Amino acid sequence: MLCQQCEERRATLKFTKVVNGQKTEKHLCEFCAKEKGEALPGTNSYSIHDLLSGMLNLDLVRLKRTLHLGICRRKSKNQILACPKCSLKYKAFVQNSRFGCSYCYKAFEEKLEPILKRVHGGNHVHRGKIPKRVGGRLEHERKITKLQESMQGHIQKEEFEQAAMIRDEIRHLRSAVDKGDDE
Numbered sequence: 001m002l003c004q005q006c007e008e009r010r011a012t013l014k015f016t017k018v019v020n021g022q023k024t025e026k027h028l029c030e031f032c033a034k035e036k037g038e039a040l041p042g043t044n045s046y047s048i049h050d051l052l053s054g055m056l057n058l059d060l061v062r063l064k065r066t067l068h069l070g071i072c073r074r075k076s077k078n079q080i081l082a083c084p085k086c087s088l089k090y091k092a093f094v095q096n097s098r099f100g101c102s103y104c105y106k107a108f109e110e111k112l113e114p115i116l117k118r119v120h121g122g123n124h125v126h127r128g129k130i131p132k133r134v135g136g137r138l139e140h141e142r143k144i145t146k147l148q149e150s151m152q153g154h155i156q157k158e159e160f161e162q163a164a165m166i167r168d169e170i171r172h173l174r175s176a177v178d179k180g181d182d183e
Helices: 030-036 048-055 060-068 090-096 109-120 132-156 160-179
Strands: 013-019 022-028
Touching: 013 030, 022 030, 132 160
Parallel strands: none
Antiparallel strands: 013 022
16 A cells, blocks of 8 residues: 555555544655654654644644744744743743643743643543542532522523522622531
8 A cells, every 4th residue: 555645665564543523544655654743653752742732733844944934923022932941942831741840831821821722622621530538619600600600690691580580699609618517
């Protein structure tokens, strides 16, 4: 079978990608696989860059081209985005897929935040175990949040009596949280 990318060399590698339940397969030669940035069998080259670029459907070739053209966002016209503690430049982080120090997270926050939000989607609610000492309070706060959303829905539908009942329940729960009760 010929490589599906260059259609010249023999395909020696098969890559299977599953995105949103849809499976796609690519048969590539070693050269095209390296060019696309796909990990080759027997190499241990998995990095944070691979994770993020795979999740965002970015390919390494396009990323390198972007960096080569100098489209890396700058803080000001003359200043390249860099960590103030270790002086690691954002471009170097993208190329090496490694931070220089713990301050790099804060220094590159504006670049990382949108990426991480896309990677994690809407998964911002903790679903694991909760310590018993804070569990009751957290349970009440979650219930209050759900009730507030429900109340807004009733207000939108102009069901004011139902919204007033929910408002009273929210007040009752808030007073229980303030007192420290676990009703």
